[in-house]
Amino acid sequence: MTRTSFADAGTSAETEASPATAPTSFGRARSRAVARQIVRKAGSALVVLWGAATVAFFAQLALPGDRATVILNIRAGQAQLRTPAELAPIRAAFGLERPLIVQYLDYLRGLITGDFGNSYQQFRPVTAIIGEQLGATIALSLTAILFAWLLMVVWVTLTAGRGPRLTAFGSLTDVVVAGLPAYWLGILLLLVFALGLRWFPVLGGSGPEGLVLPALTLAIPLAGFMSQSTRAEFERALEQPFVLTARMRGMGDWGVRISHVLRHAALPAITLSGWALGATISGAVIVESIFSRPGIGSVLVAAVNAQDLPVVTGIVTLVAVFYVVVNLLVDVVHTLVDPRLVQS
Amino acid sequence: MTALEAPGQTLNAAALLARRPWGLYVAVGFAVLLLVAAVAPHLLTSRDPSALDYPAALQAPSLTHWFGTDESGRDLYTRVVFGAAISLPIGLGAAVVGIVLALLLGSTAALAPRFIGAAVDRLLEVMFAFPALLLALLLITVSGPSAISEVFAVGLGTAPGYARMVRGQIKAAKGAAYVEAATALGHSRSRIVRVHILPNALRPLVAVFALSIGQSIVWASSLSFLGLGVAPPSPEWGALLDAGRSYITVTPWLLVIPGLVVVAVSIAATTIGRHLQSRLERGDRA
Numbered sequence: 001m002t003r004t005s006f007a008d009a010g011t012s013a014e015t016e017a018s019p020a021t022a023p024t025s026f027g028r029a030r031s032r033a034v035a036r037q038i039v040r041k042a043g044s045a046l047v048v049l050w051g052a053a054t055v056a057f058f059a060q061l062a063l064p065g066d067r068a069t070v071i072l073n074i075r076a077g078q079a080q081l082r083t084p085a086e087l088a089p090i091r092a093a094f095g096l097e098r099p100l101i102v103q104y105l106d107y108l109r110g111l112i113t114g115d116f117g118n119s120y121q122q123f124r125p126v127t128a129i130i131g132e133q134l135g136a137t138i139a140l141s142l143t144a145i146l147f148a149w150l151l152m153v154v155w156v157t158l159t160a161g162r163g164p165r166l167t168a169f170g171s172l173t174d175v176v177v178a179g180l181p182a183y184w185l186g187i188l189l190l191l192v193f194a195l196g197l198r199w200f201p202v203l204g205g206s207g208p209e210g211l212v213l214p215a216l217t218l219a220i221p222l223a224g225f226m227s228q229s230t231r232a233e234f235e236r237a238l239e240q241p242f243v244l245t246a247r248m249r250g251m252g253d254w255g256v257r258i259s260h261v262l263r264h265a266a267l268p269a270i271t272l273s274g275w276a277l278g279a280t281i282s283g284a285v286i287v288e289s290i291f292s293r294p295g296i297g298s299v300l301v302a303a304v305n306a307q308d309l310p311v312v313t314g315i316v317t318l319v320a321v322f323y324v325v326v327n328l329l330v331d332v333v334h335t336l337v338d339p340r341l342v343q344s
Numbered sequence: 345m346t347a348l349e350a351p352g353q354t355l356n357a358a359a360l361l362a363r364r365p366w367g368l369y370v371a372v373g374f375a376v377l378l379l380v381a382a383v384a385p386h387l388l389t390s391r392d393p394s395a396l397d398y399p400a401a402l403q404a405p406s407l408t409h410w411f412g413t414d415e416s417g418r419d420l421y422t423r424v425v426f427g428a429a430i431s432l433p434i435g436l437g438a439a440v441v442g443i444v445l446a447l448l449l450g451s452t453a454a455l456a457p458r459f460i461g462a463a464v465d466r467l468l469e470v471m472f473a474f475p476a477l478l479l480a481l482l483l484i485t486v487s488g489p490s491a492i493s494e495v496f497a498v499g500l501g502t503a504p505g506y507a508r509m510v511r512g513q514i515k516a517a518k519g520a521a522y523v524e525a526a527t528a529l530g531h532s533r534s535r536i537v538r539v540h541i542l543p544n545a546l547r548p549l550v551a552v553f554a555l556s557i558g559q560s561i562v563w564a565s566s567l568s569f570l571g572l573g574v575a576p577p578s579p580e581w582g583a584l585l586d587a588g589r590s591y592i593t594v595t596p597w598l599l600v601i602p603g604l605v606v607v608a609v610s611i612a613a614t615t616i617g618r619h620l621q622s623r624l625e626r627g628d629r630a
Binding site: 044047048049051055059063175180181182183184187188190191195278279281283285286289301303304305307308309312313316319320323324 | 478484571604614
């Protein structure tokens with residue numbers, strides 16, 4: 001789901017406030033500066049990933065009580081004291097006798113090679129559990145982002161900068177829609193389009209038609225959220241000299257909006273891509289539950305219920321990796337496209 | 345307005361009336377109603393939220409049962425009213441936890457010595473990489489589902505975004521001309537922080553807090569809906585939704601109405617928050 005626009009206002013203000021020095025030289029000096037900038041960003045992305053992995057590791061220690069007992073109890077589904085003989089195989093399997101620092105380093109090494117540890121409950125690698133379900137969620141997530149872009153572009157192009165009434169209505173809709181809880185929206189869509197009109201199957205199913213309602217449930221609030229920043233930028237761009245120039249060349253209103261203004265206005269929404277991916281994957285937790293779809297959301301809810309921490313931290317870490325990588329890509333693209341962002 | 349007024353004035357008054365923030369009045373009215381529901385639910389309903397009445401099970405909304413009844417014949421309207429006493433404190437508590445955490449982290453990042461500030465900056469980036477719901481779920485895995493863990497989970501989940509905002513506000517205030525002036529006047533650093541930076545940087549938080557209450561109620565009810573927060577038969581709004589899920593094909597209002605209440609709360613909080621925000625901004629300019 002969405003964070004408030006407010007929280008994000010801080011972010012965009014920050015980006016604008018960062019020292020954007022004018023390009024002082026061109027050619028080699030600039031490409032060196034770009035390269036340095038990219039390396040720096042990749043470095044700080046690595047630090048964030050290391051931090052996320054550390055949080056994930058220590059969360060696994062946070063369950064109260066002896067870890068081997070906890071694991072055995074979670075596996076058995078009942079809490080009781082265990083004999084050392086019962087605990088010994090668990091200790092050995094999870095390497096719990098080793099000093100904490102060794103376990104930590106081993107965990108980090110595992111993450112790098114794609115090993116997220118073993119599930120407490122299923123005694124299987126977490127990677128296998130996630131791997132089986134990841135495809136469905138990624139498909140849902142990407143479809144939702146695509147829908148959100150379509151909705152947002154159409155809505156903003158139609159309503160932004162169209163006189164006070166329509167503009168006010170447009171931005172009010174953005175705010176209201178962005179705050180809609182996914183569970184409620186999903187239920188409404190399900191009631192109207194699946195149970196009422198019977199356009200779509202009630203239970204997800206595996207076909208593309210089963211994907212439409214779940215994706216829309218995620219896309220509508222996301223579109224409202226992205227519209228807020230796009231609309232502001234769109235209205236700013238409409239006032240720019242290049243718009244006047246285009247109009248003077250005899251370009252119609254729609255032409256100006258679609259081929260000139262939209263491009264400028266889309267930038268802040270592109271910046272949100274990393275966040276949007278994270279938001280749709282975490283929204284999938286709710287949507288998969290409503291539409292009974294398979295996916296890492298359902299796995300996560302089951303794992304939280306069972307206190308199967310390696311599975312929970314595995315999914316959470318994976319989403320953090322997605323977020324960091326997509327953000328890094330967005331940053332790099334921005335640096336390449338916009339010379340003002342390169343700090344000398 | 346009297347009949348003696350000139351037509352022109354009447355027109356002005358009408359225009360003024362049209363410009364009144366009706367949305368705000370409705371939002372405040374709704375907020376007051378919710379407070380009454382939370383503090384004195386018996387003023388709004390004469391029924392008992394857990395009174396069973398099996399012959400009247402799964403009835404559609406009617407004059408006797410405004411929102412219909414659930415599978416045990418309990419009156420949904422009464423349950424929604426009593427739910428306010430659970431959902432509102434959870435939302436309020438989560439908003440407080442979120443804002444306090446954000447204040448601590450954000451102001452440390454902006455005001456502490458460089459190496460501490462940079463460390464907190466990194467920590468915020470790490471927290472930001474986890475989507476709010478996932479951060480909340482991580483905490484609930486460790487602490488187990490309950491109202492208290494819901495409060496802390498939602499607070500923790502929303503904190504990074506607000507912390508970033510606090511940090512940005514303080515940094516902006518630090519660079520403002522009045523801080524430069526105070527420095528030039530030789531005021532001490534602690535005095536500048538106390539008298540100039542914090543009040544100016546934190547004033548917008550009043551509006552953020554209002555927004556965050558609505559947001560937190562939505563998040564908390566989502567957790568309950570997933571069965572990871574307050575569990576049925578509690579009349580907490582998310583739990584009502586969770587309980588109604590099995591009957592979606594028969595009695596959709598069991599899901600639609602509690603959800604609508606949450607949406608209304610969130611819109612009301614947003615309306616009030618936005619109004620505060622624009623008032624504070626106007627105040628800044630004066």
